[in-house]
Amino acid sequence: MTDITAAGAAVTSSPLIGDAHLYISGEWRHPSDGGTRALVNPATGHTLTVVDEASPDDARAAVGAARATFDAGEWSATPVSERAALLRRIADLLVRDKAELSRIETLDTGKTLVESEIDIDDVESVFRYYASLVEVDADRVVDVGNPAVISRVVHEPIGVCVLIAPWNYPLLQISWKIAPALAAGCTMVAKPSEVTPLSTIAFVRLCEEAGVPPGVLNLVQGSGARLSGALTDNPDVDFISFTGGLATGTTISETAAKHVTKVAVELGGKNPHIVFADADWESSVDQVLTGVFLHSGQVCSSGTRLIVEESIADSLVDELVRRANQIRMGDGLDPASTTGPLVSQAQLNKMADYVASGIAEGAVLRCGGGRPDRDDLHPGGYFFAPTIFDRCNSSMRIVAEETFGPILTVERFTTEAQALALGNDTTYGLAAGVRTSDAARGERMVRGLQHGTVWLNDFGYYTPAAEWGGYGKSGNGRELGPTGLAEYQETKHIWHNTAPSASRWFTETEDER
Numbered sequence: 192m193t194d195i196t197a198a199g200a201a202v203t204s205s206p207l208i209g210d211a212h213l214y215i216s217g218e219w220r221h222p223s224d225g226g227t228r229a230l231v232n233p234a235t236g237h238t239l240t241v242v243d244e245a246s247p248d249d250a251r252a253a254v255g256a257a258r259a260t261f262d263a264g265e266w267s268a269t270p271v272s273e274r275a276a277l278l279r280r281i282a283d284l285l286v287r288d289k290a291e292l293s294r295i296e297t298l299d300t301g302k303t304l305v306e307s308e309i310d311i312d313d314v315e316s317v318f319r320y321y322a323s324l325v326e327v328d329a330d331r332v333v334d335v336g337n338p339a340v341i342s343r344v345v346h347e348p349i350g351v352c353v354l355i356a357p358w359n360y361p362l363l364q365i366s367w368k369i370a371p372a373l374a375a376g377c378t379m380v381a382k383p384s385e386v387t388p389l390s391t392i393a394f395v396r397l398c399e400e401a402g403v404p405p406g407v408l409n410l411v412q413g414s415g416a417r418l419s420g421a422l423t424d425n426p427d428v429d430f431i432s433f434t435g436g437l438a439t440g441t442t443i444s445e446t447a448a449k450h451v452t453k454v455a456v457e458l459g460g461k462n463p464h465i466v467f468a469d470a471d472w473e474s475s476v477d478q479v480l481t482g483v484f485l486h487s488g489q490v491c492s493s494g495t496r497l498i499v500e501e502s503i504a505d506s507l508v509d510e511l512v513r514r515a516n517q518i519r520m521g522d523g524l525d526p527a528s529t530t531g532p533l534v535s536q537a538q539l540n541k542m543a544d545y546v547a548s549g550i551a552e553g554a555v556l557r558c559g560g561g562r563p564d565r566d567d568l569h570p571g572g573y574f575f576a577p578t579i580f581d582r583c584n585s586s587m588r589i590v591a592e593e594t595f596g597p598i599l600t601v602e603r604f605t606t607e608a609q610a611l612a613l614g615n616d617t618t619y620g621l622a623a624g625v626r627t628s629d630a631a632r633g634e635r636m637v638r639g640l641q642h643g644t645v646w647l648n649d650f651g652y653y654t655p656a657a658e659w660g661g662y663g664k665s666g667n668g669r670e671l672g673p674t675g676l677a678e679y680q681e682t683k684h685i686w687h688n689t690a691p692s693a694s695r696w697f698t699e700t701e702d703e704r
């Protein structure tokens with residue numbers, strides 16, 4: 192049993208983490224080279240626990256196990272009703288262990304306990320959604336104009352999947368992959384981020400308990416760069432589903448192309464939140480704040496670019512600054528905290544660099560910009576105050592690049608056309624928000640914005656039943672919804688002639704013509 196130090200004080204232990212942390216062919220194993228990694232509690236900077244870290248040989252063994260299990264054919268031939276029942280059992284176990292999973296997620300990522308609890312609820316709903324969807328994922332009969340021919344289009348599992356997830360929503364992101372992959376009948380190797388693997392380790396234990404057969408779900412954690420060859424440059428892999436940064440997604444796509452392996456990448460975002468002067472004031476202030484500062488901005492769909500109509504810009508920015516200064520940042524386990532620290536020292540350094548760059552490029556720093564001036568925060572925690580830069584433009588790095596932290600930039604417009612142009616002025620295209628009380632204008636805007644999700648008078652919500660993914664450099668796949676299942680399926684057309692007859696295209700003798 193692994194000890195997990197909570198907030199640098201009380202030592203507790205979690206049976207959900209266990210002693211060995213690689214799961215290959217239905218066995219919990221230690222790494223072949225004895226590798227380990229110390230995990231850090233972002234709220235304190237203290238070591239949380241030490242986990243096993245896979246070697247490239249372990250990763251190859253995991254892919255090999257998934258390949259052998261898929262090729263044996265038993266799992267992919269399991270009736271859909273049984274696979275759906277398995278997904279529902281996993282959902283039930285998530286409910287049973289929600290408190291412990293949430294605690295683990297908070298200790299590992301720094302996010303508040305409430306956010307972790309919401310994540311676990313969402314993971315549960317994703318499993319229930321795919322259990323229901325796969326049961327009605329009917330084959331399609333095609334009329335070919337010949338009553339003797341039964342022509343149908345069927346879905347089959349794509350095969351061995353490598354599932355790579357980032358650190359900001361560790362369990363949520365990997366569940367968007369594992370749930371449809373299991374539903375489709377695939378086998379898989381899951382690789383969480385080396386920074387935050389704990390909830391995924393715990394979750395795989397639940398999957399084992401629920402009855403996922405050996406070899407179907409394999410788990411390796413460790414440095415993505417080190418395991419990359421085994422996981423992405425491997426002809427035994429049929430599909431790679433990756434969520435993470437643009438640079439990593441590009442590298443993986445290039446590597447996998449050698450084997451013509453299908454790749455779906457869900458990448459970063461630089462998401463505009465556009466506020467017209469006629470928008471509801473109260474909900475605009477509230478949602479601009481949560482849209483950018485929730486989870487300290489470490490959200491791919493974070494509304495990090497406020498694009499506001501000039502006539503209300505000064506008053507809106509003043510109010511946002513006032514409210515941002517009141518945000519109760521702290522240890523995620525403290526119920527008084529409404530947002531937690533950044534995940535790592537590396538993220539902290541990155542924010543400091545962006546603040547320096549914003550100032551150097553002429554943006555006006557209105558609040559934040561460094562560590563909050565508070566004595567009650569743990570000195571070793573990676574805390575960075577909610578930061579607002581006014582008077583920004585899209586040539587600035589803080590506006591063009593994904594900062595992935597609590598930095599809001601403000602740009603202003605006077606016409607609808609300008610607002611739309613600014614909203615689309617990004618190489619990314621993951622998500623956008625529009626706020627206006629003019630329904631016709633709202634509809635024009637949501638159709639014009641080139642982003643995978645667009646919220647009108649709301650921000651940040653999603654549902655398992657609707658697709659999630661990006662335009663442009665935000666990625667090329669879709670998760671959730673029916674498309675999120677289709678990513679894990681091959682489509683086969685079966686043409687069955689029940690009354691075969693010769694077509695006589697090629698005749699035996701010329702006389703027959």
Ligand code: NDP
Nearest residue numbers: 357358383384385414415416419435436439457458459491
């Ligand atoms: P990274 O790209 O650094 O890492 C993502 C995952 O890829 C991690 O598991 C990482 O492992 C692994 N990895 C790193 N290098 C390689 C490699 N060469 N080959 C294979 N795997 C590799 O992203 P972050 O973890 O920093 O996550 C933040 C990014 O994720 C942001 O850009 C964010 O926008 C994006 N994101 C996108 C979402 C979406 O829905 N579009 C949702 C959530 C986040 P390790 O950690 O061990 O290095």
